[in-house]
Amino acid sequence: MTSLGTPVLEVADLRVEFRTDEGRVPAVRGVSFQLHRGEVLGIVGESGSGKSVTSLAMMGLLAGSARVSGSVRLRGTELLGASDKALSRVRGQSIAMIFQDPMTSLNPVYPIGYQVAEAIRAHHDISRDAARTQALQLLDAVSIPNPAQRVDNYPHELSGGMRQRVVIAIAMANGPEVIIADEPTTALDVTVQAQILDALRSAKERTGATMLLITHDLGVIAGQADRVLVMYAGRVVEAGTVEEIFYTPRMPYTLGLLGSQPRLDMRRQRLHPISGAPPSALNLPSGCPFAPRCPLAAPVCEAEEPPLTGAGGHLSACHFSDQLVGLEPGDLFRPVSQDSEL
Numbered sequence: 001m002t003s004l005g006t007p008v009l010e011v012a013d014l015r016v017e018f019r020t021d022e023g024r025v026p027a028v029r030g031v032s033f034q035l036h037r038g039e040v041l042g043i044v045g046e047s048g049s050g051k052s053v054t055s056l057a058m059m060g061l062l063a064g065s066a067r068v069s070g071s072v073r074l075r076g077t078e079l080l081g082a083s084d085k086a087l088s089r090v091r092g093q094s095i096a097m098i099f100q101d102p103m104t105s106l107n108p109v110y111p112i113g114y115q116v117a118e119a120i121r122a123h124h125d126i127s128r129d130a131a132r133t134q135a136l137q138l139l140d141a142v143s144i145p146n147p148a149q150r151v152d153n154y155p156h157e158l159s160g161g162m163r164q165r166v167v168i169a170i171a172m173a174n175g176p177e178v179i180i181a182d183e184p185t186t187a188l189d190v191t192v193q194a195q196i197l198d199a200l201r202s203a204k205e206r207t208g209a210t211m212l213l214i215t216h217d218l219g220v221i222a223g224q225a226d227r228v229l230v231m232y233a234g235r236v237v238e239a240g241t242v243e244e245i246f247y248t249p250r251m252p253y254t255l256g257l258l259g260s261q262p263r264l265d266m267r268r269q270r271l272h273p274i275s276g277a278p279p280s281a282l283n284l285p286s287g288c289p290f291a292p293r294c295p296l297a298a299p300v301c302e303a304e305e306p307p308l309t310g311a312g313g314h315l316s317a318c319h320f321s322d323q324l325v326g327l328e329p330g331d332l333f334r335p336v337s338q339d340s341e342l
């Protein structure tokens with residue numbers, strides 16, 4: 001799907017550090033990626049790996065305690081350091097964001113149709129009636145049943161999944177170039193998750209937007225993304241196509257994530273999760289931050305943080321990437337007992 005030419009969004013060496021009473025928190029440590037038109041890029045990693053801070057930094061949405069550096073270009077225009085006025089225009093029009101909790105985006109005191117219509121009217125000089133007609137079409141496009149009836153409902157009258165559809169309709173309202181969805185299905189149960197992913201896909205197809213799909217769940221990425229970034233401790237530790245990440249991972253952390261999740265693939269019925277927890281960003285180990293949990297760790301891993309390197313588009317940050325060829329999660333990580341799998 002990657003088209004050549006200027007990327008829609010280009011992030012280079014993005015760094016975010018929070019100043020806190022406990023000390024400096026390097027939450028994002030040099031993240032770079034490009035998004036091309038029509039592409040879906042997945043970002044996956046355990047909680048605390050820096051996924052949300054990356055997306056908030058791109059949009060200028062972090063608090064004053066955050067020091068942000070690097071570059072975020074939307075069609076060549078630098079967003080880092082842009083004025084609030086310029087950024088709020090970008091946020092409404094060029095880049096739409098969808099969060100885990102739809103109520104962070106919806107106003108509880110207005111009917112949903114009104115909110116979709118106002119999102120349209122914020123950027124287009126059209127009448128209330130025309131905006132309402134378009135709002136109905138958008139609610140239909142995200143598969144809200146009986147939109148003509150639902151349009152006057154308040155957010156609290158809808159289920160979580162229906163509210164998230166409304167947020168997706170609002171995101172579509174202005175034909176954004178980029179949709180950033182941060183854990184859009186995490187709060188929902190599995191069947192609703194699949195429906196929301198369908199709605200996101202139709203939003204992407206209808207608007208032609210590129211999408212950044214952020215999740216801790218590799219299962220969400222599988223059917224959706226073209227390329228994937230795996231994040232750990234604030235940096236990208238593996239990048240590749242979805243096939244490369246799922247079938248030939250080159251970083252033990254990625255293999256561990258694959259082993260942590262049930263696969264449709266019959267060979268991987270038993271779960272082999274990674275033991276331990278990610279390091280605190282306040283106290284990163286000096287070498288590879290995954291070394292304390294890594295079955296392949298050797299002295300060099302504690303001494304030196306490996307750079308992100310590789311051939312073609314498949315990059316990994318591991319001193320022993322070559323040793324991963326042909327390994328299954330169960331070759332490195334211990335199985336959980338059958339009882340605890342249920």
Ligand SMILES: Nc1ncnc2c1ncn2[C@@H]1O[C@H](COP(=O)(O)OP(=O)(O)O)[C@@H](O)[C@H]1O
Pocket residue numbers: 018020025027045046047048049050051052053054063065280281
């Ligand atoms: N406002 C903040 N002040 C200090 N640390 C923060 C702040 N926001 C996030 N962090 C830290 O930044 C790191 C990355 O957080 P986040 O991007 O939210 O993770 P993810 O979205 O991958 O779960 C975490 O260690 C988190 O504690």
Ligand SMILES: [Mg+2]
Pocket residue numbers: 051052053182183
């Ligand atoms: Mg997050």
